[in-house]
Amino acid sequence: MPFPRNVRDEALLACKRYCCYCEKYSGLNMEVHHIIQEADGGSNTLDNAIPVCLNCHGTIGAYNSNHPKGTKYSSKELKKIRDEFYKKIKDIPRKADQKTxxxxxxxxxxxxxxxxxxxxxxxxxxxxxxxxxxxxxxxxxxxxxxxxxxxxxxxxxxxxxxxxxxxxxxxxxxxxxxxxxxxxxxxxxxxxxxxxxxxxxxxxxxxxxxxxxxxxxxxxxxxxxxxx
Structure with missing residues (x-):
């Protein structure tokens, strides 16, 4: 299930619609990802949310535990990435337009x-x-x-x-x-x-x-x- 609207809004406001992972401005192409999936007991709270672009959302969620290759993104890693990015983005102006x-x-x-x-x-x-x-x-x-x-x-x-x-x-x-x-x-x-x-x-x-x-x-x- 998706996050409640108020949680999605708060996460997107915090990141200013920049992806927390690749750090690129993504505008409409954003998803709010569950750091710990609901199926694994994750909550629909802001602490469990990381806003990312569509490409990074696919990468972060692509790990298949039944056929493990590489190393899965841990919840601790994703939260640290998100929290550090929230601090970094705080003083960056919100983008109203795109680079030419x-x-x-x-x-x-x-x-x-x-x-x-x-x-x-x-x-x-x-x-x-x-x-x-x-x-x-x-x-x-x-x-x-x-x-x-x-x-x-x-x-x-x-x-x-x-x-x-x-x-x-x-x-x-x-x-x-x-x-x-x-x-x-x-x-x-x-x-x-x-x-x-x-x-x-x-x-x-x-x-x-x-x-x-x-x-x-x-x-x-x-x-x-x-x-x-």
């Missing part, structure tokens, strides 16, 4: 250009680790490319995310300068300045908190980039 084909191609190009660099930024503690000496120039090149008119997304949500990423990268560039970093001679990388009282103050009061803030922003934006 041009947007789709442009998004792939943007992901290809930025993902490795953004992942490096998220994983690097600029106040305690060596820093790629080419990072400033890499960001400058990417920012210059993606601020040109030809690289504008028609879908507003993606364009906003793109612009927020460019702003965060521009903010980080301030901390990749000789005011905060110096050459680490033996490695050819950059390292934080801490060779005077003033430099130590900048490290503690500016470089560390500001780069942590920017890295946190970029981590969130990188997650958004793969939801569209």
């Amino acid at each position: 084909e041009a947007d789709e191609k442009l998004l792939v190009e943007f992901q290809d250009d930025f993902t490795e660099t953004l992942e490096y930024i998220v994983d690097t503690d600029f106040s305690s680790e060596l820093v790629d000496i080419n990072l400033f120039d890499t960001l400058a090149s990417l920012i210059n490319k993606w601020t040109r008119k030809k690289y504008i997304f028609k879908l507003k949500q993606i364009e906003n995310t793109k612009n927020d990423i460019l702003i965060s990268c521009s903010e980080l560039q301030k901390y990749l300068t000789i005011e905060y970093l110096r050459l680490h001679e033996t490695s050819g990388h950059l390292i934080f300045k801490n060779d005077s009282y003033e430099a130590g103050e900048k490290l503690r009061e500016e470089l560390r908190p500001e780069t942590v803030r920017i890295r946190t922003q970029i981590k969130h934006l990188l997650e958004q980039l793969y939801i569209y």
Whole structure:
């Protein structure tokens, strides 16, 4: 039996009609799946519901216990996937329209250009680790490319995310300068300045908190980039 209407509505509102499994916007092509099937004692409650697209619903429900192949999705796994996605989707605008084909191609190009660099930024503690000496120039090149008119997304949500990423990268560039970093001679990388009282103050009061803030922003934006 399907979920009661109020449970279905609550689940679809929570996911904003994005699939909790593949994380793609699916609009009308959504199902609210029983994590534990009714035949196995599952309830028609929100805690037992995971909204997924039609394709993922088929994949999740396709396991045949009479002819087992592979590994079945466990109820614990599905609930964790759902709960983590509900948190992720909370700040993403609800989609009123779909990506155009041009947007789709442009998004792939943007992901290809930025993902490795953004992942490096998220994983690097600029106040305690060596820093790629080419990072400033890499960001400058990417920012210059993606601020040109030809690289504008028609879908507003993606364009906003793109612009927020460019702003965060521009903010980080301030901390990749000789005011905060110096050459680490033996490695050819950059390292934080801490060779005077003033430099130590900048490290503690500016470089560390500001780069942590920017890295946190970029981590969130990188997650958004793969939801569209």
